[in-house]
Amino acid sequence: MAATKVGGKGMEANFHAGSDSSFCKPTCLPEQCATCNVRHLSICGALEEDELGALASITSFVELTGRDPITAEGEAADYLFNVTRGAVELYKLLPDGRRQITGFLFAGDFLGIALNDSYAYSAEAVGGVSLCRFPRKKLEGLLDRFPKLERRLLNVASNELVQAQDQMLLLGRKTAKEKVCSFLVRLSDRAGERGDDPNTIYVPMSRSDIGDYLGLTTETVSRNFTQLKTTGVIRLLEGGMVHIPDLGTLRDLTEES
Amino acid sequence: MAATKVGGKGMEANFHAGSDSSFCKPTCLPEQCATCNVRHLSICGALEEDELGALASITSFVELTGRDPITAEGEAADYLFNVTRGAVELYKLLPDGRRQITGFLFAGDFLGIALNDSYAYSAEAVGGVSLCRFPRKKLEGLLDRFPKLERRLLNVASNELVQAQDQMLLLGRKTAKEKVCSFLVRLSDRAGERGDDPNTIYVPMSRSDIGDYLGLTTETVSRNFTQLKTTGVIRLLEGGMVHIPDLGTLRDLTEES
DNA sequence: CGGCCGGTTGACAATGGTCAACAAGCGTGG
DNA sequence: CCACGCTTGTTGACCATTGTCAACCGGCCG
Known part of the structure; x- marks a missing residue:
């Protein structure tokens, strides 16, 4: 095109x-x-x-x-x-x-x-x-x-x-981990609003896009994803889908009110 | 009160x-x-x-x-x-x-x-x-x-x-120094719009307020102010006034288009 | 098959944060 | 009037989070 x-x-x-x-x-x-x-x-x-x-x-x-x-x-x-x-x-x-x-x-x-x-x-x-x-x-x-x-x-x-x-609050005052978790929670919330399953979200954007959104590098985003994966907070599925077994755990990591 | x-x-x-x-x-x-x-x-x-x-x-x-x-x-x-x-x-x-x-x-x-x-x-x-x-x-x-x-x-x-x-661009992607300079440039621009002298601006907020605005600590803000002062880019006057001899120099430090 | 792109991982560096000390200004109260 | 304490700003030493650079893997497409 x-x-x-x-x-x-x-x-x-x-x-x-x-x-x-x-x-x-x-x-x-x-x-x-x-x-x-x-x-x-x-x-x-x-x-x-x-x-x-x-x-x-x-x-x-x-x-x-x-x-x-x-x-x-x-x-x-x-x-x-x-x-x-x-x-x-x-x-x-x-x-x-x-x-x-x-x-x-x-x-x-x-x-x-x-x-x-x-x-x-x-x-x-x-x-x-x-x-x-x-x-x-x-x-x-x-x-x-x-x-x-x-x-x-x-x-x-x-x-x-x-x-x-x-x-602005996220960019100025949250840690890398809080940023990544907040990002996932927001996608989940939006999925819920659309009537989709909030526990299995679609993440169409690349690590570099996510980094540029959260004020991080791709490496930091990647490291935080793997850390969330190894601690069992999320599971990475095929085709950019991400499964969140327990949204409460994820939400706790965002430090939001 | x-x-x-x-x-x-x-x-x-x-x-x-x-x-x-x-x-x-x-x-x-x-x-x-x-x-x-x-x-x-x-x-x-x-x-x-x-x-x-x-x-x-x-x-x-x-x-x-x-x-x-x-x-x-x-x-x-x-x-x-x-x-x-x-x-x-x-x-x-x-x-x-x-x-x-x-x-x-x-x-x-x-x-x-x-x-x-x-x-x-x-x-x-x-x-x-x-x-x-x-x-x-x-x-x-x-x-x-x-x-x-x-x-x-x-x-x-x-x-x-x-x-x-x-x-968001400032918070996510600028360095501490660029943040502080951008902040001063914005205040100067606003002063100009109001018809005030853009080279002598009024900075009524505390270091801690500036830090919380720019996603920095008070110490980092303070250090950058003194660095700008010692390099002659700004002069700190009485009562929160800041003099900027050359706006071009300051603007160059903001990395803005 | 080979190159490219996206993602992951590791080693290391540096920017900016933390903690602490200190100075200056200012209001309060003895 | 001065002493005191409080707040704000500055500076230094040190540290940690995150960035940088590099290697590597797998998938995809030409």
Whole structure:
């Protein structure tokens, strides 16, 4: 796949405008929305069925693979996104290449709150990802029409800020072991929220991604994983799955309230 | 001064409701708003003069000294605030007492975006502070009436998220020296934005506060300050003032783009 | 088959933390 | 007015956690 950014001019072949869906009245939803299983989780959930058409009409549907870039830090923020499948990582770089991943996004998450005209971070796909892409100007126009949508965005921003505070506490004050355990607990909590088994979590990201998220090196992450493994707190399964026999034990190691 | 929180039941003697200002029509602004010099910077700036009365009517004006608490992490978020004078610090604690300061607020800043029913962090005054206090429910009511206000809050949240990303990069990936220099540069930038001299900045917080903000110990902060002092990058003046002869040199030490 | 990538492990180093002593400033109370 | 104690900041000696560098393993893909 080409390494063109989704926000840029390329990849036009990779997505289809919502209005493309042939003989469909404006109020009729494109197939992607009709079958979307994270609609109630995402910002779309703020709108009623009959209002959703307006949002859908400005939406393009994007499919990504591998490590396709989505946004680049500092670039004009012309598009905002909804993740409907897969995982996305957000990161910032220092000039010498040091990287800090500021967050992972999953299905239902919104990408593009943290910006003032230009993106505050780069975003790239981790494996297969589906996105809804909204032109920023047009989305802002919809905010005027649907205050409910704006309220929802404010809630999203609020929640992201709460998460950001937690992450600052983790980065600034937790030990390597506490960081790794907190990370696993968070993935487990999210799995639970999605209705998945919180004791068997999917960890799609590499050790180096985890390190860059927790402010550690890959080696330290790896060492802590093996230590948790040998002490029986976790079991590493096939395909990036991790089994946690006793969440209480793991949670005790995070030092969280 | 009593250690009662401003969000709680105490301190009623310390503030005056905006509507107290005697024979004043609802549209007439209380003295505090009329003379407020950060109105255009704060969320109030989103409203026209004639709309401000509605906001003022739900506002209480609070004066704090010393280390008075404003909010406590986990507590019901019944009030939101505007800082109109002084400095406020926001922090989170681990059960064993480790502390992470997630941000400092100054005049014009809004306090209370990062919440979902309960405050995500504790907030306390650093020295003398003046606040405008809004009951959350009533403020939310105003958001329905004034979409401009909601838009402004979304912008505030957006900016805070951008800052939070920067702080994560700092906490996770910068060295002690880079952290301290970044901190000074930020204070200098803010001084410049306020129209103050960016070469002579006011650092009102203690070494321990700075350490808890940067994920360092007081000793490491102190050592880095003296190193910057002996290499001539900064000069420590009276009353917490710091002189920076050459901002370029300092900026080079932050490793920022 | 061979090279590359991701993960693991080991030896060692260094950044930053811990512990302790000390100085300066400041308010309190004799 | 001075002595005292408390807090804050500074500095030093030492140490530990985590980073660095390197080797190695296994899987995957060309």
